[in-house]
Amino acid sequence: MKKNIILFLLFISVLILSGCEIGSTDSFAKPHNQNNQKKKAEPFEVASIQFNPILNEREKNITELLKITEEALTKGAKLVVAPEMSTTGYDYANREAIRPFVDTIPGKTTDAFVKLAKKYDAYIVFGMAEVENETGMYYNSAALVGPEGYIGKYRKTQMWETEMHWAAWGDLGVPVFDTKIGKIAINICMDSAYYETARLAGIKGADILAFPTNSSAQTISALPARAQQNGMYIISANRSNTENGFHMVGGSAIWSPEGKKLAEASVVMNESQDVDEPTITYATIDPQLFDNKNKEGLKNRRPELYKEIVHYVAPWDYTKNTTSHEVVAAALQYEPIIGDKEKNKEKIIKLVKEAKKQNNDLNLVVLPELSLTGPVDGKRKKEIEALAEDTQGETARFIADIAKEYRVSIVYGFIEKENKSLYNSAQLVSSSGETIGKYQKTHLNKFDKKWAEAGSTLPVFESKELGRIGVLLGEDAQYPEASGVLAVKRADIIAIPSAWHGEFGGAMEINKELSVNEYPEGSMVTWDAVAIGAQAYTVIANYIGTDRDYQGRSSLYTLDPLYGLDQPVVASEDEEEALVVKFNTLQSDAWFNQEQLILSRRTPNFVPLVEE
Template identity: 75%
Template sequence: MKKVTKPFKVASIEFNPILNERDKNVAALAKLTEEAFKNGAKLVVAPEMSTTGYYYANRKAIEPFVDTIPGKTTDVFAKLTKKYDAYIVFGMPEVDKKTNLYYNSAAMVGPDGYVGKYRKTQMWETETHWGAWGDLGVPVFDTELGKIAINICMDSAYFETARLAGIQGADILAFPTNSSAQAISALPARAQQNGMYIVSANRSNTEHGFHMIGGSAVWSPEGHKLAEAPVIMTEKEDVDEPTITYATIDPKQYDNKNKEALKERRPELYKELMQYVEPWDYTKNTTPHKIVAAALQYEPVLGDKAKNKQKIVSLLEDAKKQDGNLNLVVLPELSLTGPVDNKKDAASFAESADGETTQFFADLAKKYQVSIVAGLIEKENNNLFNSAFLISPDGSIAGKYEKTHLSKMDKKWATPGSSLPVFETKELGKIGILIGEDAQFPEASGVLAVERADTIAIPSAWNGQYGGKMEISKKMSVNKYPDDSMVTWDAVAIGAQAYTVVANYVGSDQHYLGGSSLYTLDPLYGLDQPVVAPSDKEEALVVKYETLQNDWWFNQDKLLLSRRTPYFVPLIQE
């Protein structure tokens, strides 16, 4: 197979099918597809259920409109893809001839005809009334344009479905959707996490009271928006006419740092992803906790513990003045020394778990009656770890976490940790900790979700080495994301459905980017509000939230109840 090496055009067709009019829809979509092909598109993506419309009450309602894959519908598009030497991915309801089961599926057709299909793994409630859960996993199809995988709509709320494509080397993820915000808002993170392009096709009108917001887009492997259709937030703004959005994909970008980072995964640590404890998980908290947290953001005086202590005390006093109910404080990683890049310095700063640093923070915890998450270079059995400790208000150590996914600087001196624990506390509920680069790996926060973390603390030393600013349309979220919101940290919170408190440095020779923050469960539909500190200012960022949110439409309970764990096996294979 001869691979395309030069940049090529792709097209997202924002197509609004007429419910129950399969033949008319197929004809109209074929006409639009040919238009895109004539304009030079080599890959076209159309929305979820684009041949029939989306809402069907039961099997009987959709029975007249299903088709096999391959079948009559794919044959229509095969004529076009052969004529124009191109590919299309489109959503449709499929019937399996052997079982007579129906699936919310997507078909791929190329120059030589039918290529393959995908059955939606993570369905939304509406489809479960007529459709069976997808049973094919996430196949990746090797084409002249590169390796192409498919996810559909609700799949993107679960990092695992895109990750299954990523670990198979997918270059492009085709994403048919009927989204009201949640599904398409996750796409920049899914692109970044896996180093792949994403071509998303949504609808822009309302069906049976369900409004789809348009915003079809193409995302780069770095999570940058290459093109986007208008975002249509209300039914009054409905656009029934189709919109074609074009962008260019460059095969030279298939090999990139985000895809390279997949080699740093630690599958041996992710076994909990296969655990399905629902609905009888008696270890979870059932009582919400009201949290007043402070993320301390400061410029580290590298290697000078005394000066860093002064900064921390000053910021903590300010946080307590801002809110006397303060009960959680999170500091950047290696809190008293700042990051180090060689083994000699690391060894000179290293301490035992009961050394100067933990005693300093224990004294502060007792004085201010707060829980503290802080980091140090820990020496244990002749190994050095980038560790973080959770100190209780009585000064005792409630938990210790050793960084499992090391940075380039860490690798010069640190031993990677070997577990992803969650710590139970009386004051705050269940706390998980990630450090710095751990946040890049959604499996890590996924394990913390399975272990029922209510809050995730992230001590960090971020200077842009991963992640980046969020580029989703500001119109998409009821509660607007602050400027300088960071994709990776937001993906931890939403992906694990756990409030996430990040403390980062500013300044120094390493050019730390600040942005200490609270990321929340659902600003998109108006539950809560992320908060982000400036990129260049020392401050104690004080935030408030209440854990669990048991009554919200989507929460950690519903996330874990709906995960399709049998298909996640490749994620934990070493």
């Protein structure tokens, strides 16, 4: 008897190790399948449908959308995304106007798409106007259906003015739906102007963000940054025609987790180019890339620092600056001589003189990270300690002298020694040589962590000459919450001393036609996202040189090149130079500015971003 029991247990063990099912239970089979799902998952096709519904023609729109969706499914697409409000059209004046065209989710409309999803073993996301029967409230929503049937919905978090006249604010957060092809989340149009909505999907592990939109440029231009920041694929579906005077520019696209453009539909920048017929854009998604360095970077977020992003300091905020300042800034770009403060001083003096010659009204200078020592990645801790200083040390005295001589405020970086700890720090010095404030880098890279402690605050400094200035260092720019905090604290300018060599971010790949003032060659997505996301002029100073292939491109990023307010400026990749730029800090008359950003943020939804 004992021998039989032993043989039976051995048999069971073999079955478990081989992943076989016992009877009809899933207790052994499911974990095995889940563990190997990612290894076995094959690339699959996705489709974005650039579809143009007819206003007030819901039944006709649904029929046509089903037809074009089926076309994409017959060609092998396993996920199809259609635009915002794709069953009704977009422009409704009030609740009465849209009342005949709303539907529940789930309901009649989703039932029709479920049939297609089951037939082709695929998933479909489409935008529609939702009514909640229990409350009678309407929402600008999107539904997800699949082979399983109706899966879930998303209600738009950040609405644009038009739908505010009939729709309630989304109240579901940003759910992430676990499907056979990956974890799918949804954002809608104006959501992407606020980094928080995509970030809510990112922290829940979304692999794919479906993005129904009716965009005139702003929201689709933000998508490569949202893809990079969260390490997820994004499938956007836009319209390509004009409705009641509102022109939507097409450009439906699929973006990789690195912010690379995989495919894009045609861009139509004015009504004369309208394309009423639907366009299907295909691309391949590789599940092997669901795990990637950008998604891995989410583990380095520091929610304890981001509490201010859930503050709603509006409509009254007596701390904000109300006086615009004319700024002439120079970003100094040079090749660092590692550890040689004297030689780096010579480079800085030379470039400050050059900047002053370019414009005698120069009033702000931004230097690269660890300005006098250069990055110290290859040095031992004792060597780094020998280069460290307190806040009134050799570097501080040198910078103060330069500031006074040339009548400029300066942001510079240094190795700070505070008590027994070392920090990668930056200070802001006024034109009179006085230190206005200090910032200690809060998001350390792998080299910083070998010698530096992380800072614990994201301050904004008050300058009588320039307004309110926030400082980030290097990798801090990867974390939109950091610049988001500076926006809530009403920074007019963000200075970023950097030592960037391509380890994050990447080239701007939005369609050049989307921006009235074209982005210069060499524009970098991450830095642009800081400026637009915080609505603060952002000055970056970076190194050049072959030591670690520093990539230069010191720059000014601005509030709104898309609609022609201003234009970014980017330095070379490999020349020592002083990049001199001009701007006025406040743009109170612009259609979108920091004031509008702060007033429109739906902060109760952002609480998960600050939970530790």
